Amino acid sequence: MAWDPRIEMMPEPELKKLQFTLLKTLVYRLYSFSNFYRSRMDEHGVHPDDIQTLDDAKKLPFMVKSDLRDNYPDKLFTVSRDELVRYHVSSGTTGKPTVVGYTQKDVDIWTTSLARALTACGIGRGDVVQVSYGYGLFTGGLGLHYGAERIGATVVPTSVGNTERQLELMQDLHVTAIACTPSYLIHISEVAEKMGISIKDDTVLRAAILGAEPWSEQMRIRIEEQLGIRAYNIYGTSELSGPMFCECEEQNGIHMWSDLALVEIVDPETGEPLPPGTRGEMVVTILQKEALPIIRYRTGDITSLIPEPCPCGRTHPRIERLSGRVDDMLIIRGINVFPSQVEHALLGIPELSGHFQIIVDRKQALDVMLVQVEMKPEAFSDKITDLMAVRQKVAHTLKNALNVGVGVELAEPGSLPRFEGKAKRVVDKRVM
Amino acid sequence: MDTENFTIKQISVFSENRPGRLAAIARALQEEEINIFAFSIAEAKGFGVVRALVDKPGVAYKKLTELGFMVSFTDVIAVKMRDEPGGLFEIAKILGEAEVNIEYAYAYSGKEVAVLILRVDHVDDAIRRIRGAGGELLQSSLFT
Incomplete structure (x- = not known):
């Protein structure tokens, strides 16, 4: 089932043609009407006439988060104030907040993207969707709310909090799908357990649309098994409009609607484009946005394009589950390394407890990375050769996973720092 | 036993x-x-x-x-050695002839006696051969 099969199943060449037309129109419009974009393009030595193919998008300058912050609140808007129908404001935990404005058409297109997303997860008329994302300045609540109404589903706009009440409503109103953060869904299931409610047996919940924070495939398996539902991964950031892109029922990669977004993956260091299948930073151009246009926005999210077409029939490209943030990336002797890769590789080694720490240093102009790991006490052997073999195995596994040789140190159990919430696993001692 | x-x-x-x-x-x-x-x-x-x-x-x-x-x-064994030249050789020779491999060893030398502590691959053979050759082992009951 697709919300708009004509667009969603459009043959790839046609889709690319459409993207090119939209890109060209956007670039001309911005060059003519926006001082910011005009001076950016001039500084960068690129003129709209230089955009002759879709590939030429890479000639355009990047936009970064600080461009939005520096132009707080609305200096980048390209419509007059009376055309705006809504503002959303990002939390601003890392600096000044950023403000996103929407025209009626912007809200409509955003809503369409979510109508497609929800339909792709098998949700439609007859479904009851509990929207447990925050309503308000955050885009999650209102975004999903309008998207679910658009497809004819019934919305229960619970927002976040008062979890016991949420569970009551889930039962009484026969909620079939929930949209929230993965951690909130886990919280809901824990509260349910305490209340003696089994989400699996005592509710008709069958799907969850989860996003707005990093989560893993292991979490998906756990949620699906415990709650007896299917959990779908949704993506978006407020700069792009909000949540917009989602997995389909194949649950293997997030479809990025090509008529709405042009997606590139670039090397986070050089900004050079990377081929499909290679991990890098996702750069997004929103092709049809009126109030706050976004060209080549560096999301800071690390992912790759999945080269194969999706069995669902949608022709729009997919990205794999995000594997980290550019801010977390380490460059070791020119190779990009993510702590999440280390974590993943170590999970497969039964002798280890899973706790680890990365120490990066520079010795004679050469980056050296040391991974400290803790063994499980039951894997301890009195023989030095056995311990050396474990260390060798860890070093070998990491080298295969990271493509760069790293040192490995066995640490005493409990000696590495423990973290609650977001783990700070990297100690960078390099003096740049 | x-x-x-x-x-x-x-x-x-x-x-x-x-x-x-x-x-x-x-x-x-x-x-x-x-x-x-x-x-x-x-x-x-x-x-x-x-x-x-x-x-x-x-x-x-x-x-x-x-x-x-x-x-x-x-599991290790502890063998008493004569605390004089050749003491270590006596023990090592027995184990070598018995094809028992020593994985690691350390020793201490006290007032009356020297003791060699051994981790070997074939504990049974080691004990039998040392005792068979008249060697003396420390009893495990000393360490409980």
Whole structure:
């Protein structure tokens, strides 16, 4: 089932043609009407006439988060104030907040993207969707709310909090799908357990649309098994409009609607484009946005394009589950390394407890990375050769996973720092 | 029977190679009033294994585990040696002829006697051959 099969199943060449037309129109419009974009393009030595193919998008300058912050609140808007129908404001935990404005058409297109997303997860008329994302300045609540109404589903706009009440409503109103953060869904299931409610047996919940924070495939398996539902991964950031892109029922990669977004993956260091299948930073151009246009926005999210077409029939490209943030990336002797890769590789080694720490240093102009790991006490052997073999195995596994040789140190159990919430696993001692 | 009588439980403790780790282990043993008969440290790059024969291995194991150390019991044998030239040769010769391989060893030399502590691949053979050749082994009952 697709919300708009004509667009969603459009043959790839046609889709690319459409993207090119939209890109060209956007670039001309911005060059003519926006001082910011005009001076950016001039500084960068690129003129709209230089955009002759879709590939030429890479000639355009990047936009970064600080461009939005520096132009707080609305200096980048390209419509007059009376055309705006809504503002959303990002939390601003890392600096000044950023403000996103929407025209009626912007809200409509955003809503369409979510109508497609929800339909792709098998949700439609007859479904009851509990929207447990925050309503308000955050885009999650209102975004999903309008998207679910658009497809004819019934919305229960619970927002976040008062979890016991949420569970009551889930039962009484026969909620079939929930949209929230993965951690909130886990919280809901824990509260349910305490209340003696089994989400699996005592509710008709069958799907969850989860996003707005990093989560893993292991979490998906756990949620699906415990709650007896299917959990779908949704993506978006407020700069792009909000949540917009989602997995389909194949649950293997997030479809990025090509008529709405042009997606590139670039090397986070050089900004050079990377081929499909290679991990890098996702750069997004929103092709049809009126109030706050976004060209080549560096999301800071690390992912790759999945080269194969999706069995669902949608022709729009997919990205794999995000594997980290550019801010977390380490460059070791020119190779990009993510702590999440280390974590993943170590999970497969039964002798280890899973706790680890990365120490990066520079010795004679050469980056050296040391991974400290803790063994499980039951894997301890009195023989030095056995311990050396474990260390060798860890070093070998990491080298295969990271493509760069790293040192490995066995640490005493409990000696590495423990973290609650977001783990700070990297100690960078390099003096740049 | 012999195997049981003469197989001694050595405690082995994993230790990171940095200052204060041996002190931490030794303090723990002191607190439990555990006496150390013999001990050695085997080191590799970045870590080491502290091996010790103590009078109360069970108590030592519990205490060190509680403190978060990785500890294991390892079966070793302890052979009395004549504390004079050739003493070590006598023992080593017996094991060599019996095709018993020594994985590691350490020794102490006291007032009256010297003792060689051995971790070998074939404990039964080692005990039988040493005793067969008139050698004397420390009883495991000394270390419980």
